Structure formats: structure tokens, C-alpha cells
Amino acid sequence: MESIGPKNSLLYKDFESHPAAVVKYGRGIYLETEDGRTILDATSGAAVACLGYDNREVQKAVARQLKDLSYCHPGFYKAQVAEDLAGFLVDSTNGRMSKAILCGSGSEAVEVAVKLAKTYFAHLSSPQPERTHFIARTGAWHGATLGALTLGDFRGRKDPFMDLIPQTASRVSACSTYRGLRKGESEEAYVCRLAQELDDEFQKIGPHKVCAFVAETVGGSASGCATPVRGYFPAMKAVCAKYGALLILDEVMCGMGRTGTLHAWEQESVVPDIQTVGKGLGSGYGAISAVLVNANLVDSFRASGKAFAHGQTYMAHPLAAAAALRVQQVIKEENLVANVSKMGSYLGQRLKSRLSSHPFVGDIRGRGLFWAVEFVVDKHSKKPFPTSLGLNSRMHSRGMKKGYEIALFNANGTYDGYAGDHFLVCPPYIVSEAEVDDIVERVSRVIEDTFAELVELTPKSQYLNGVH
Template sequence: MGSFGPKNSLLYKNFERHPAAVIKYGTGIYLESEDGRRILDATSGAAVACLGYDNHEVQKAVVQQLMDLPYCHPGFYKAKVAEDLADFLVESTNGYMSKAILCGSGSEAVEVAVKLAKTHFAHLSPPQLERTHFIARTGAWHGATLGALTLGDFRGRKDPFVDLIPRTASRVSACSTYRGLRKNESEEEYVRRLAQELEDEFQRVGPHKVAAFVAETVGGSASGCAMPVSGYFPAMKAICEKYGALLILDEVMCGMGRTGTLHAWEQESIIPDIQAVGKGLGAGYGTISAVLVNSKLVNSFQASGKSFAHGQTYMAHPLAAAAALRVQQVIREENLVSRVRKMGKYLEEKLKSRLLSHPYVGDIRGRGLFWAVEFVIDKKSKQPFPSSLGLNGRFHARGMKKGYEIALFNANGTYDGYAGDHFLISPPYIVSEADIDNIVDRVSRVIEDTFAELTTSAPWEKLMGTVTG
């Protein structure tokens, strides 16, 4: 028998290597580690902590709810704070969405959205039971559960489980001008081409079999803030309406103010049928996500007189709802969405002026306080670095070191699902111009020193041989 005591018992995604920083507490946009580092969180965790780490108003709301009612079974009882949050969310859409389902994680919200779409068609008279297929996009990330993996295209996370997931989804191209727009093609022509591709996929699958087209309004971690061009979503929705399918928008990462409007679709001249939100909804003060349902679908559900066969233990959890409601109230009271737009323009200006001239920075894209920096070997060909190099992980690791102390949300796969390196910068909404100057300075040093080390620690030609050879 071995001796008892601490053994690093918590299992992380890498079985052997654990996160390098043990965090004691957070203040504002900084995290304080046990070993004395003061880490500037330039990404709000995973675009979550939009109010920073010590908002006293939210903390008080959570403590009060903990004292009043920490939990009640959502199938037996109502929690007023959950109903108040749902009312807030519906009102925030000007009533276009008329019901909210309060869930736990973003993956869970996506699962609920898929089940709602299937339920909608099953409850029609006559029922359309063949509508079980979903069209998603290349380079998307919709979550880690099996149903969400069906929709997603983040290959490194999907491939190990591909034999387990349903074969109920197919993919069309994402809207990404950096890699998708052809030479001499206008954005209007690009939109028409993508719309035709979606229409062709409806025809290939069978229009009567498609339940919904699913897309991130602004691309998330896998695509690195892939941006929709003007007219893209109206064209996609028109195709969905032509064939009687639904439009599901995943705003788990890009929504709730992150891109400069509370709902990212407000900038796209469309209204989704179903919308998933999370992350910034509770800002990390509670584990919560939500699914918002268009009033037209709700009317259809009510007309059928049938129920939605879904329920989970921690739905509409009072503590999480109390946190999210106060978070959203603070965002409204302090006009933080307007601040996101203002600070976002400043962040864009500083990032582009400082980094675009770097020989290995291929693109800087985003909206609001949601930006990605993508790296390439050659700017003209947009050739990615070999995935074996682990470039994005090197950026993150260096950023966490003493002397840099900046958290960067690193990811890969922007090129083909495997190769293609980028990181996200998505600071809390409370960020100041001075904070942004600090972020850009630290990011620049991380990039410059990472490449300096790479080019001196091994022959550069050999390192690039897997791509250029």
C-alpha cells in the first residue's frame, strides 16, 4: 500500500502534464498564483470572465441566493430568480425570442438546441419525422459532448470519438474571407457562392431531411474569430426558409456582449430560430448557459399540446441563475456593451499597428473584444506551420512564464482542422486603454521571443522541412 497524501488526483486533459499555475485568487483582470505570478488574463479564461474576477455586486447576489435557496428541483418547483433571468433574456431580444431554457455548459445548450429542432418537426401536423439531419460548417466548434461533436469540426478533439458520434450532420464551408475568399472575388460574389453551396447540400441530403443549419455567428476557438461578411447570414437564412429548415446560432462564445451587441446576431440583420448562449452569460460566477427559442417556434410547440422530452438535474439552478442575472444587470447598468465596442476598436488598432507587419502574422480579425491572431510561414501563400511544431502551445507556455505573465487562448486547426495556429485575445469588458496597451506589449514580446528561440535553437530550414520540403 502506498502512503496517503496529495497525489495530483485531479485528472486533466493531458494525463501527465498539469496546468502550470495554481491560482489563489483573482482581482480585476488579473489572476494571482501561488508561486507569485500576477497573470494578466487577456482572454477572460475562455471568453468567460467578462466582469473580471472580483465583482462585488455579483458576489453579493450569489451569497444572498445561497442563503435563501441553493437548489430546487426544476421539475417540481419554480425558482423566482431563474424566471427573472429568463424574462431578462427574452426582453433583451425585443421579444423575438420568447422562451429561455437555462442549462449548465455550452455543450449542453447545443444539445438542447438540436433536440428542440427535432421536437419542432416531430410535433407538426402532420409530423416531419425525417428531419433529423443538420448542416454545420467546416472549422466549427460546438462543444465536447457527443451530440455537439457531431456538429463540430475540431479534428483533434473529434477524431478520438468519431466511432461513437451519430452520423446526422454534414458540413459546408465556413464564411472566412482570409482563407475562403478567392482572388478577385467580391464579398457579394462570395456570399452567393456560399449560399449556392448550402443549397446544393440541401439537395444532396434531401431538403425534407434537413432540420437545421447550425453556425457560430462569429467563429470561436477552432476557427479563430472567423467573421461573417455583410449579407452572409440573410442569404443562409433565406435558403433555410426556402426548404422549411431552422437556423440555429451558437453564440456560446461570441454572444452576451462579447462582439459589441448583447446578441451577435443583432449585427447580421437576421433573427435565429434557436440560439445558444453561455460563457459571458454568467461570467464565471455561475455554471450556466441558455437556449433562446423564437416566438414562432414557441407558438408551434404550444399549438401541438405536447411536451419537450428533456430535463436535467441542474437546469435553472438558482445559484447560477442569480449570478447570471446580476452579471447581466451590471453589464446593462454600467453600459458595458457600449464599452466593448469602444475598447474593441482600440484593441483592433493596437494589435494591427503592432503585429501585422510581423513576418509570421498572417491575419488579425475579430469584432468587439473578441480577436484572433493567426500565424503562417508565408504571408502570400498563407501556408501554415506544421502542427508537429505545436506553435500555438509554445505561445501559451511562454505567456505563462514569469516576466511575461499573460494568458493567451491558444488553438490550432484553422487551416485543415489540424494545422493552423492562432490564439484569441478576449479581455474582460472592464478593460481600459492602459490595460490594452499592456496586453499588446506582452503579446508582442511573447511572439517575438518565441520565434527568436525557435530560429536559434535548431536549424530553421530543418524545422520547416515538413512543410517546405
Template sequence: MARDTMDFEIISFSALHHGAYKNFQKHPAALVESTKGIYLNTSDGRKILDATSGAAVACLGYDNKDVQKAVVEQLLNVPYCHPGFYKTQAAEDLADFLVESTNGQMSKAVLCGSGSEAVEVALKLAKTHFSHLAIPQTERSHFITRVGAWHGATLGALTLGDFKVRKDPFVQLISQNSSRVSACSSYRGQRDGEDDEAYVARLAQELDDEFLRIGPEKVCAFVAETVGGSASGCAMPLKGYFPAMKAVCEKYNALLILDEVMCGMGRTGTLHAWEQEDVVPDILVVGKGLGAGYAPVSAVMINSKLVESFQKSGKGFAHGQTYMAHPQAAAAALKVQQIIRDENMLSHVRSMGAYLGTKLKERLLPMPYVGDIRGRGLFWAVEFVTNKKTKTPFPYDLGLNGLLHSRGMSAGYEIALFNANGGYDGYSGDHFLICPPFIVSKEDVDEIVERTARVVEDTFEELGKSAVWEKITLQMEIDEVEVEVKPAAAMVAAQ
């Protein structure tokens, strides 16, 4: 007999009903009733200032009439057709735009539905490229990525990532054909007294050593976020880092795949983040801001080297998905990108980004538990530590990033901060991202910084009154003693 469904309590926005990774039984999600500009209006009367563009997605805000019109027109014309049987003008135009946006560096584009999906396509394209060579290199199936990376939530993307909070529950399902080298992190990875050039050289040697450890003939590609995303908190590459990494890849005939799902499409001040790094990838992945949230869309671009291997082999690409090159998504994304280009928004991103960075550092960096503020364009992160000298993270179980986010969303603050953790070891290491829409004004930036500062100040004031703070304070005192003892011990040893 069928079980009576009334035996079950159905909780709206529970983890299963909502389909998101957070537990909404513990942290109920706000029900958004309307949006305007950079604000989201909830059913309980809050007007949330979106300082994160969702997740670095809604770069044009929430009510761009031109994009809405483009989507409706496409819906009324060709709403959908099977991508394996047909092509549409909207998809062709978007692919052309993307290729042209690279000034000839990329040759073809594949349109997908999400960042994770696009990363999966990039891996399959890389593997297929080596299989299609005149002398097939079928052993190349290993991918080298970086500590602290995040490349998406699907199984192939999880293989690349190192965000343990999201990866470890599924480790038994994940392929083991990846390994990690150190990320480029001047805040946590650069040694005392080590200049940028020496640090980059050390990282390049580490990558070279990893190629040799795995076997160069087995490595398919080195995969990296051009600017670190949610897991690493806007970790910025040093000058010369990516050219050095690509030189190692070319030494062993492997590919360089850059993941710009979060940092790309204008977010850091140029349409493609790699344009600021004196490097060109073999495969480029973009998403999020590509469609600005008006439609789910992402893309993979490949250079002429990969195109040539496909053309000469005469073989196809064994891949296909129902919503690839979706015409409505393509129409939305193309209009978004045309607006960004025609309104010269990237110049605004650079100027407002510089202003945002300056104001964040002025207002938040003097706070005792703010360890670092880093970013570029309208893509910034604030990292929290118990001790600025030791850079010790707060305990993972404290859930500091969640406390900050929850307070921000509450009445009286009403600001969305993109909270994350794992920047230290995949679990601990609290930070949040501030990546507002490209349409922000100077007054908007001032409001974002002031609301953010109040969230941080009031969260730590309340924490200071809690029972758990005594334990944290004790650990901070121990860390402080160690900081004082180590230099003295080193001096004694030197004598």
C-alpha cells in the first residue's frame, strides 16, 4: 500500500526542495518577490542590496529592459530547437562575438548551460584533441590543478577542485586522474623575503616537478582560474605567473586551460581576465556574467591548435546536451555583451573597482580580524584571521562566514555578501566576496562599504560576548607568544 504523503513534513526551501547545497531547513532562504537595479525585494519587506551580483552573475542588475526584450523576441521567434539537428542565428551570432572578442586568439566556441558543464566540456575537448592527433596520445588523461581551486559541482569538475567542503562528500564517485600544485597566493604562499620573481620561479618549478612525477606523456592540461574565485577568495596572480606556467605546459606539449567562469566577461576590468596576464590559453571557459543571469549560459573557446586536430582527423566530438546553444540563452548573452561593449562599461568597472578597493581597505583593513583585502575590477575579497601576524584562520566549526552572511541579510543591514570558506585548507579560512553589478555608482559603492563594515563590526562585537570567544581568545594568545618566541629562538640558533 502506498504510504500516506501526509506522514511527511514538506518544508518549502528545504535542501531537497530548493536544490541548492545549503541547508535551508537551518537557514531559510529569502523569497524574492521583485527586483530593481541592484536591489532584491523580499516577501518579508527587506530590500537587499546585492553586493555580489548573485555569484558574480548579474552584472547588469536585475531589470535591463533591452535584455528582457531580446529574450522575449527570441522566445516568440525560435524558442528551442535540437542543437544536434539545427543551428540558430542567435547561437551563431554569440559564438562569433565570443571568438572575435579574443582578437583572433580563439577560433571556435561551444555554448553550454552552466559553468560546471562548460568545464566538463573543456576536459573532454582537451582529451579528444590528443586522441585526434596524427599519432594519437591516448595516455594523456591526467589534469594538474591547484590547491584551493574550485571549478564546479559536477563530478568531472569536482575532480579538478580542492574545495573540500563540497568535494569530500562525493570523493568515492570522483575520478582520481588529477593532482594539485600550490596556488599563486602572495598572502599565504609567498615566503618572507621572497620577491615576486623568485616566488613565480618556485611555482613554475613545482609544476615542472609535478609533470615529471606523473609522467609528461600522461598529462593532458594544467587547469587554473585566472583570478581565484569563491574558494580562494580572489587570489590574484603575480606578474609573470601565467606565462611561466604556460612555458612549462608547452615544454611537455600539454594544454593550458583557464577557467574564467567567475572572473571573466569583464568582471576584473577587461572582457577576459587573461588579457591582463600576458598569456593566451589553449582552452578558455566562461560563464556567469556572460548572460548576466537573464539566462543560464556558458561557453568554451578553443584555439586554432585544437581546431586543426579536429579538422585533420576528420573525427567529431563525442558530446551533446539537450540545452547546448539554447537560442533564448544565446540571445540574452549576446545582448548583454553588446550593452557592455556599446556603453563602455569596462572602463566604468575599472574606475569603480579601483574606488571600491580603496574604500574597502580604508574602512575594513584596520579592523583587528581582517587579514587581507584583495581584488581587481569589481571582484574583491575580504579574508578574516584570528591574528594578523600568524594569519591563523578562525575555527571551521565557528562558521564565521555564515554568521557574516546571515547578519548581512537581516533587517537593518540588508546587504548580500558572498560568503565562503576553505581558503586555508579546504575547510577553514573564512572570507566573503564583494562583486557588485557593473552599473554601480560611486554612491552605491559607498553604501556597500558602509553596510559591509557595520556587518563585520557588529558580528565580532556579538561574538566577543559569546562563550566560544574565550576559547578563540586563548588560541590567539598562544599564537601571539609563538610569534614572539620564534624570532628569538632563531637568533639564539644563529649564534
């Protein structure tokens, strides 16, 4: 069929340039492009396509749902498949979370979580309407909508809209051992220091004004898989409990099996009051996210007898719910979370073995199939490359070229919200050991060839000369 309308009518991030690859179809963890490339998707898109691109079981489930019921208004009717998905999610927490709200995107889920937290305090028997402030963390990314940008700290995406963003959030340090742990400091002392910092922030804002502390359980795209140390989240929750505030964990990117357990908080000896999930929930077969609500909060909402003033057209969408439910069933039936743990450990070992000695690789960190490689000019000072070099974009572009053909999730800002280059490696849960080996070799060639090229450039080679 002939295409209709002018070419490049779809607006991406840039008004002039567009993604270079036109994808024809996906098979397993590979994407076939119109110009003949077979790209190994080492990022699952954006940590989304956890089952790869052609799972027949999920395709059949969506087709059946499309035939039976494509849409019904969530305020007027129930779709059984949405009820079933919500039940699956609640059951997956062993009842610690007792309600699920089905949304469309991760940003939407974060918005809902914020509104839900505010509603909780407004509906108490002794209402606390002054609790409107949220404490988040430096280097966080919680989504692109205005409310989510309030919590986030990805400066390049936030700065253009500062005049529109509500000033209802402040930040404390993230738990990031690479840049946060002091020389000679134990992890236990580090946790105590971060807990005190959070406590001090409560005191600064006014404990009665803080609604919740919000954090990614494992850092996402902006922080490059910053992984919490043992005891960190229990300590943070204890501070929240001390002042009667809530703990909201954002697992849009790191949840639903990505880090080796279905919920990332299962590895942290803590249960959130509110949790967001997305991306791997539907594996890209449907646009869906969810907010899970702790049973204690649900009991409080019930006791108030009041409603949650929220609603969206595509909440609990039947097609998306059908896709997500079958995705989660397949993950469970094929024991893929165990494969995430096994292959994730192998991926981490291979990345470290192959790349740790590289002069410009500062850190390799992650958990499960969720890893990041961060680059620095100097390993000792951990100085980042100048943003003008566009290092992370160069690596992504090289990876997409013929002869490399590997997708890397590139990002910046790990140093101060602007500077700092890294990329994520987060392949689908179905990845094999041989494919992990292939990923590591392709990643290594991208890194080595990018820096070899930069050394030859002038005057930018000044950043590299003499560092070896």
C-alpha cells in the first residue's frame, strides 16, 4: 500500500532529524530494518520488550480480546481481563498490596501515585491537607509529564519547562556508591548518613508538610542503574514512618522481573506504601502501567468512605490488560525471572571482565538484566567528559551502524544532571548465554572504536591525550 501524506510527518524529539532505522519486524531479541540491518536489541527498547518481539502466546491473547471487546468506558463498565490482571498483580505481592490501578504509561502511573498519596492524607479521620510536599532524589527520572517532572532531576528534559512545573518537591542524595560513598566509609555508615540527610530534609520542610519520599528502587535511565546498598530502603522508610509520611517506590523501569525478582523491593526488606510499574508489565504488546496500593492504605481509604478523584479514558484498557496479563503469565510459566537472575549475573561478570580495565570506563553496575556502563575522563577523579563531545550519543549512533548493529540505551547526566555519559544494557528476559556473549563483544567494539576515533580528532582529542 502506498504511504499517504508527506514523509517525516511524525514529530519525534527533533523538528528536523528523525530516527534513522525504519523497523519492518521483530523476531526474538532482534529487529529487522528496511535497509537490511539486523539489530540486536540489547535494551529491550527502553527496558520494555522483556519477552522479545514475536511472542505468539501474547499475540493470540490480544487477538482474542480484540475480537471480543476492544474498549469499554472504565467509569461505566468492567472488563474481566482488567480485573484478572489487577488480581494477578495483587497476588504477586502476597497480598501486601491490595489494589491496582491500571494506567497507560509510566508517567501517568507516577502522576496517579502522587495524587493518591495526597488523597490519603486528605481522607484521614483527622485530615492533613497541608501535606503537599514530596522529597525525591538527585539524578532521578520519574517521567515526562509536569507532575512527574516535579519529582525528577534529569536537567536537560526539565529545564525548558521550569516555569510550568509545580515547586512542590525537593531532593536528597541518591544511594549511589560510585559517586556517593566516601573513601573509607562503610556501607552501614553511608546508609546512616543518607538517613540523616533525609531526616534533615523533613525538618527543613516541616514534617507535617511532607507527603511522601519518592525513589526508584533501582535507578533508571538518568542515574544509570544506581543500585541501593543493603539496609538503605528500610532506613529511608523508618524516617518516613517517624514523621508519618509515605514511601513511594517507582519501579516503572526496574520492576516486573527486570532486576531478578518480580518486584525490585522484594530484595530490599521493605514494602512500599505505593508502587508504580510499567514497561515490562506489558512488554510493549500494549501501552500499560499500574499503581499498586498497600493494603494498609486501602483500609484507610475504605474507612473514609470517600472516592479517589481521578479518571482517564484509557484506564484499564481491555487490549492492554489482555497483553499484560498474558505477558505476566508467560513470564511465570517459563520461569523467566529465574533466567533474568542467572543471565543477569553472567552479563555483569562478562561486562566487568571485558571492560573494567578500559581507561575510560569508570563504573559497571546493575542487577538482574539491568546494567549500566559509565564513562569518565579519569578513573581517579571520576571527571566526566564534556557534554559538547556528545559521547553517549556517539556510541548509540555507532552501535546502530552496519557492522555493529546493537541498540544501546544512551543517556547523560550521571555527574550533575547535565554532564556524565553512560548507557544501559537491559536485554529481554529470554536472552541466552550465547546472546549475552554476543552483546558484550558488540558493546566492547562500539566502545573501543568510538574512543579510537575520538583520539584522532582535534581539538577534541585534548580530552583523551595523556589519559592512557
